[in-house]
Amino acid sequence: METKSELAPEAGVELPASTSAPLYFALGLSMLLASLVTNVLFAWTGGALAIWGAVAWWREMFPHEQKVVEPAQSEAERAPPVKPVPERVRNLVAGQDGHRVRLPLEYHPYSGGLRGGLAGGAAMVVAALLYGLVTDGSPWPLVNGFAALVFPLFGAPPPPDSLSFHPGIAAAAGLLHVSFSLMLGLVYASVLPMLPGHPRLWGGLVAPLAWSGAGFVCLELVDPGSAGRIQWGVFVTLQIIFGMTAGEVISRSRPVQTLQSYPLAARAGLEAEMREDDT
Amino acid sequence: MSASSTPGNPSLTGGAGATFAGSIHEWVTTVDHKRLGLLYIGSGLLFFLIGGVEAALMRAQLAMPGNELLEPQEFNRLFTMHGTTMVFLVGMPIITGFGNYLIPLMIGARDMAFPRLNAWGFWMFLFGGLVLYMSYFASMGLYGAGTAPDVGWFAYAPLSGRAFSRGNATDYWVLGIMISGFGSISGAVNMIATTITMRCRGMTMGRLPLFVWMMLVVSFLILLALPVLTAAQVMLLFDRFLGAHFFDTQAGGDAVLWQHFFWFFGHPEVYILMIPGFAYASEIIPVFSRKVIFGYSFMVAATIAIGLVAVGVWAHHMFTVGMGRGLNIWFAVITMVVGIPTGIKLFNWIATMYGGKIQMKTPMLFCIGFLGQFLVAGLSGILLSGAPLNWQLSDSYFVVAHFHFVLIGGLLFTIFAALYYWFPKVTGLMLSEKLGRWHFWLFFVGFHVTFTTMHVQGILGMPRRIYTYPGDRGWAIWNFISSAGVVFQMAGVLCFLAAVVLAFKRPRRAGPDPWNAWTLEWSTSSPPPAYNFLTLPEVRSRRPLWDLKHPHDPDWEHE
């Protein structure tokens, strides 16, 4: 910003002159409208004031705009010119320590996410079947319980009894389970590299606990009946088994670099030489 | 900030203002954008106190079940006048006032494009407000006593028709709002013309401060929304005075048409009030984070997007009138879309703070409060946009909580931030930081005690606008807590008033640039002279003062 003198400003600056015309015009119009609910006298007075104000306004503008010269402030009153500050500026660079280091510089490939999701889901199924065998003598109660929880959402009837094997129900529950597992695996693959600290801790413990807790609170409000049927201890344990397995498998896949660490020209797909300070 | 309490400031009282009468004369005939801005903000704050007292009375009535502090009719008048006052006589003038004061200073101009029209707009607003409040004394009610309007701030037909709303109370509502609406429209014309044609050298549209950009979008929304309200009100007047049948169901008229017209104004109006809040935050957060705003162009684009979407969502206020499946889905989806540009803004403010050297001064405190509360407001808004949930919660205290989170948690907090931030520029005096902190914490606590609990009352089924309730519904304790919060809010506002008085009693000079900020208004003296800039400035980047302060690393090398 440079200042640039135009006229000879020291003498003062031309500004529009003060006028009462708008005030009278506004008062007149308001009274005119208010006369609807008050008295016809308001209409006459308001009309007269409005015309008077309009004419006065017109004369302010025509044939020439009325102006006054506002004297310039004395030197003492003026703001001093803006001075440079002594501090130098250090610009942030992507990837620099201490600031914004959590740019996703790399992520796990989608294939790793899918594999991790499948592995986690499989581990969870094995654990669930074993649990059923140990407590009820049949592997199927948790499969049927899952179906009983989810099917009503899709308008399907829940399974008739929980201990025996129903092929259709098992297949549908398996399909749902696999799709949930794959989706979560994909989310893990893209999110885990961005979280600080150890990815196994986030994926294996924090994330399952977070969604179990959220599910617990929401289900309690939305559908207390279903919430009562769930054994929450088993539920959380199974989620953690999923998370640990999936997190482990995903973090073993070879990470892919994102474009974030490349210079702009490379990201835009241009062939260009890299300046040293670009990286 | 009132007109008469500014002794010792040459540019505020002027030469002929030596006598009291002379000073009054100067203020009522002024065409100076800064004085008009102060008149707008000052009268807005006066109406704010009135509207606040109305709210406090209602909370006192609702504190206990079966309370008999207020008559039912009186309660109806209070919520009507409270809503109307806060939207039209507090929100509108304060945002127009800040726009008036700051736009010419920020774009390096000496005045608005139409100074006399500016004055006219202010007086129309003020007389509109006076006409509305005249109803308390002058309106011929059924029993010959004066009555204020009692049809709610959206005056649904056919309740507002001649048959159900006898006397002139509703006419006062129509006329008062219509008159002040003309003022708002002229203000919008003025702001657009100023922003487009009065910019200083180098101030391209891409270098406009975000405040100015957002006020530009707001002005267009005003031009789009306010005439709609005026037209609908004219129809209502025709119905009431000439026996026309616009909203007369007995003659085939449609009461729902009023709802469509009103909300086609009413929803853009929410953004008209809210975008200025974004504007203040977008100026204040970077300065107190000591960083440039993150994603300038995205902020502009998101503002324009909000403006465009704002005109397509009005009927989400009307899910319960039975519009049919197609319209319900359309308005639910479009309403949820609003969350996208608003989310962009929220993330940009947070990204601006991220890694910055944050200074927890009072304006910044209010802005941080705004960020969290506005997020909650947005989320409960998304909840309400789902038509099925809306059927459950519509017209309950959940809705009351939602829009008070928007207008208080969002707008009022940023208005307070703006008052603390620009007060030194306007008066040349600093506000007490200590009282400012008291103000923030008291108001913050009071706000949450009052309005966070209201979500619960709403979910428990308490309808809005009831003047009392039986004690066995489980609402009593929540209502008592809500009412208790009012005490804290009032204490907070008193701290603000005390800070203003103290600033004049024990003046601490602010100097032209107390916050080490970057936009043009901080380059001139505080308070600015009538002509703003003796020599018109010339800018090369979005932060002209940064360029001057850091000549070896100016912004224009990066933009």
Next chain:
Amino acid sequence: MTAAQALPMEGSSWNRGRVGMACLIFGESTFFSIFVVAYLFYLGKSLSGPQPQDVLEFPLVATVCLLSSSLTVVWGVRALAAGRRWQAGLGLALTVGLGASFIGATALEWSRLIFQQGLAIDTNLFGTTFYSLVGFHAAHVILGLMMLSGIGVGVAAGKVTAQHAERVEIVSWYWHFVDAVWLVVLTTVYVVGV
């Protein structure tokens, strides 16, 4: 690097007067569109007669008067800018005359509707929406006529001269807007509505 920069609007014809008038026209358009929407919404919903197709006649003369007045006002403004005072005065006088004939034609139509057909604003929904829409347009025509005749008197008295041509042109924009609104009203009321 330190070369003086141009004013943002330098070289553009969009000064504050034009922008202001454009904004006013934008706001007025929203105002009118609400009345047009109400007219279309209530079309055919009147519970009792008279209906539009029974009583409305296409206002050919009024339309020709108003639309041609847009041409005469352009002619007058151009003459004013070129300093041809008498021609400018004639252009403005013609415009005012044509506009006044439009108002006269509307007055005749209204008196026929009210006194012969028995259609008033409180008769039915058609009367309500018809008189509001057409009436607000007529009110804007009258407002425009007042402004144009004021300028016309100024031109005749030699007070309004070529240096004011720009401001007069901005006023003429308003007149064109009133014309454009009439086209919309005409289509809505006399073409779609009957």
